[in-house]
Structures are given as C-alpha cells and as structure tokens.
Amino acid sequence: MNRRDVFGWAIAAVMFGLMSGASAEEPPIKIGMSMPQTGGLAGGGKASLLGIEIWRDDVNAKGGLLGRKVELVVYDDKSSASETPALYAKLLDVDKVDLLFAPYATVPTAPIMPLVKQRGLLLMGNFSFQVNSKVHHDMWFNNAPWGPADSWANGFLTLGQKAGGKTVALLSSDQEFAQNIVTTARDVTKKIGLQVVFDQAYPPSTAEFSSIIRALNAAKPDIVFVASYPPDSAAILKAVNEIGIGDNVKIFGGAMVGLQFAAVMENLGSLLNGVVNYNTWLPEPSMNFDGTKEFFEKYTKRAIQAKVDPLGFYLAPYGYAMGQMIEEAVNATKSLDQKALAKFIRENVHKTIVGPIAYAEDGEWKESATLEAQFRDVKNKNIDQFRSAGKQVIVFPDRLKTGDLITPFEAARGN
C-alpha cells in the first residue's frame, strides 16, 4: 500500500465517521405544547409538564424515538384561552414541531380544536372536558380518564341516591369547565329521578361564600354537587365549616377542582374529611400498575427542585401516560405520520402507568376510570399523610373501589 492509498483510506474512514456521526446527529423529534405556568391553572400545568418531562428523559435514555432524541417545545399560555391559538400557530409554522400535546385544562384547549381539525393534526388532549363534543375531530385523544360526558356527575349522584338522597343542590363556577360539568349533572338528575332544589352559578371572582352557603342551606338538599375551581373550592369548604350545611345532607362534593392539589389539601387539612370528590389517580391498592411506583419515585425527587405539587397524583402520571401512548404508536408504526399514529391509538389498548387505556369514537376513554373518593381521617398540616392508602378511599367505580361511602356528610366529617 503506497502513501496515496493510505491517504485515500484515511479520507474514506473520516468520511464514514462523519456520515455515521451525521446519522447520530439527526434532528430531534419536536413535541410542541403550551402549558399554563402562570395564572390560575399554573399549579396543575407545572405538575403536568413535569410528568411529560420525566417521560421525555426516560424515552431519551432508551435512545429516543426512531433513533432521534425527543425535544419538548413549551410556551406559557398564562392559563388564558386567548393565548393558545397564536401559540399553536407558532409551534406549527415557526418551530415546525412534529407532534402536538394540548395544554392542561379545558379553557386553554378549547380554542385550538378548530385549528388542529382544519390542519388534520393529531392532538393528545391533556385533562380537558368535552372539548371535542362539538368539533368531532377524529385525531383527538384525551389522556384524562373521564370517559362518557356524564361520568363525573353520574358516579357522584348515583352514590347520593343509593345513600337515600332525593333532592339535589347544584353549585357551580360560572365558567366553561364547571358549566359543562353541571349541565351533565342536570341531565343525570332527570335520568335517575332526583329533584333539583337549588341551582346557582357564581362568578369566578367571588371572594366570600358565606351568603351562598346560607342560601343553599335554606333549600335543604340531600345531595350537594359542587363544580368549582381551586380558589373557590377552598373558600367554599371554609364557609361550609363555619355556616354549616345541614344534617340532611347525605353527600357533599362532586367536581371540586383543587382538592387534588397538595398545597390546597395541606391548607384545608381536616376540613376535607367527609367530602366525596372526583379524582384520577390515588395511592390506593387498586391503582398500582407497571411503572407507577418508579414514576412517583422520580416525580417526588424532581417536584421539590421544580417547586411543583409535591404529591402530583392528579395530573403528572397522566402526562407521562400521554407520552407512553405516543411512544408506543411511533414505535409500532415506525413513522411520524399523523394519520397512521391516530389510527394506531384509536384501534389499540395502551398499557400505561395509569392502567390500560382504550379510546371511544369521540377520543375519550371507552370506559370511565374517574374516581369518586371520600376524604377520611385527615389531620391538619401534614402533606405526607396523603401518600398512604386510606386517606382518600375510592367509593366509585366498583371495579376500583377500596371502601364504602360513609354517610351522612356530618357523620363522615368526624372520620
């Protein structure tokens, strides 16, 4: 081999190295989303994002998707519906993201539904409620376990009826999410034959609930269904504790957002006892699936550094599960084709850390896994108590149930 041959082989080797280097340096797969990081939904948004970030790190540790790293492109939508259309247009047209995740919650998600439908894009939903009911987008999949629209109200009101309730009070925040929920509650009362004796929507800026609770009390309902947002939920429970709710109330709660978040739970402490409220994941024996324990070990460590919800039961594992579904679909179809991915997600049952997920036509879970859980034996100022089983006993649905409902509400408050 002469000098020229050696030189030629050297160049070939360098070129080969560069080429293989180039394949390792393939651009990442970009997943774009907005997320509430300021404003009223920020507490949930940050926890949800941390769950997604843990999935990103796990999938990248395994080599990424299709041999490419996964990168998240995230903007703060300030919890506002007016921000999200422009942010998602930017994600698509400027950042050129490959896939989309929806922001946490109904209000910021609703305005982007027409956009994704118009452009024929897959959208993984993130805990919004019935945003696809009018849009009918066949490439939308909600990560939340709500299932059919009336599942929240149905579980709670059926429990109340079984406890002997005949009359219902409906108290709701005057915004889209709560109004959607309370509309289904009205339908369920008609369907199962309950009489509505109080039905009020309060403005989101309401500071003090004593007067409203006094009026509700005067209607003497057997069942009190509340659809509220975090600041209101805490204020309502305080007012109930002070003003009283009446001995005739069999069951109280339903759709109170906020009682799933660690800071609110810690602040309210024993005031939570007896309340029956919706939830998603809880540290009860029926809720452990493959990877759940490992996920919460990682989450607990990172949540402290990130100053987000230290428990993270409500949203974070579902953010992770959303990533797992995309991971499974991309690996199975070996592509990023939006239609192929949507078809795979629609037609298969997905194994995730929150249990198996299968989708109905409307992109919601085929079978609801929305929990109704009763707070019991909660002490003041102790966040770690919520990590153990028995503090939020699952009373509905039957397949996940870990205890029976204690009723009436006043008796349950003593537990």
Added chain:
Amino acid sequence: MFSLDLLRDAVVLGVLLGCFYAAVSIGLSISFGLLDVPHVAHPAFLVLASYGVYLCNDQYDIDPLLAGLLISPLFFVLGLVTYRLYYETFERRGSDAAVRGIAFFFGVAFIIEVLIILQFGVDQRSVTASYIGKAWRVGDLRIPIRQLVAFAVALGLTVSLATYLSKTFMGRAIRAVAQDEEGLRLMGANPVRIKQFAFGIATAVLGIAGALLIIVAPVEPTLDRVYIGRTFCVVVMAGLGSITGTLIAAIILGVSESIVLTMFGASWAPAISFALLLGVLAVRPQGLLGR
C-alpha cells in the same frame, strides 16, 4: 325563594363582607383618592403583604394580624421608595404623568406577581389562627369569626386614619396637598415629601389589609386581578379621598352583593356592584362623600 331570615343573614354577612372590602380599599383611598396617583398596583402590593404574613405565620408561627402589624413598617418604606421612583420617572416630567403612570404601576404589579411566583410557586397559601374556621352562633345565625375580625380591624383602620388625617399636623398637610399643591408650595412646604409620606402610609396600611386578605381566604399570586375592579369601585363610589366614605361605600357594596348572592342568584353579583357605582355617580358625580 324569599324569607326574612335569609334577608337578615344576607345583611349581616354583607356588612361584614363590606368591612373587609373597606380594609383592602382604604390604602387606595389615600394613594388614588387623595394623591391622584393611578396606583393600579395597589392590589398587587396587597397580595404581596399577604405572602409576607404567610411567611411569618408558616415559618415563625406568628399570628396573622400581628404579622400584618410587623410588616407594616417595611411596607411603609416600600411605599416611600415606590412613590419616589414614580415621581422621578413620571410625575415630575409632565402633565400626562397620570396616563403614563398607569403603565408604570401595571409594570410594578407584573413584577410583584412574577417575584411571588418565583419565590413561593403558583400554589395557594393560607394561614392558621385560632379564629379561622370557627363561627359565632347567634340563634340560628352563624357568623364566621374571621369575618368579625375583618369587621373590627376595618373599623379600627377607618377611625384611626380619619382621625390622623383630620387631627394631626401631618394629616392636615396630606389633605392640603390633595386640595392645592401649589398653595402648599407657596407656604414653604415640600408637597413631594408630603405626598411621599402619604403614599408610605397608604402602603403601610396594606400590611394589615394583606393579613385580612389571607385570613378571609387563601391567596395565590394572581389574586390581585380579582380585587383591582372592586377596590377602585369602592374608592370612586366613596368619593375620592374620603376615608369614612370608603367604609360606607364598601358596606353598601358588601350588603348588595350579599343580598344578590343569597336572594337572586350569584351570577348577578358583579353586575350589581358596578350598576351601583354607575347609579351613585349619576346622582352624585363626586361620589358619596366626595368634595
């Protein structure tokens, strides 16, 4: 559904709610009402004070009201610095200072909100005290004790500030600067220093008002947006600069809100508040007790 019991309860709870509104608005009555400073960051300072109270209560187990008193001197200094900054950058420079000042105070409000988020996160915070979560039973009426505390403190604040502004030398100087700044200057006084001092008092009062805010309900960083409309509504309805008027206007607002919430439906409550404001201004453009 109408009943005299419900109406009685609505009025009682409304008076208490109104006193709470008075306590959170009284600082604005000085800064905006007397000094003509477009202080839209007032509710942001209020929320900041709540977080100060939360810190004292959570870390050192100090009673929220005492914590409010303790942080008041710090807020006095914060008020002095803020006004000086506003004066040097806006007020001194021209007649459209008020318009540009709104931008300045909006900026201050956003900075406060972001600082709170960075330090405390976005979660709700609340305090503990023996009088929170309990009620005083009078017949079949149950009155939340936290609301009674707000009632007593609001009355105390109103009486003290009204007395201070009418009986003391500095208080009269503050009223004088509100009426005729140029006249005060001709008499050899420095109106800027008087206004700076008054702004300090208006901000110091927020220490105690912030304590009431977090006693009455949990706070979160963006809560200022809920109170911006309500506090300005109270101050304008009262008549700019009238401390007693602030208490009266706040009670009218509280009682009407409470009656509407109890008797007619919660959705109407915000509309009724602003309808009242428009009604008062139509009859008395200078407000209830305005000059």
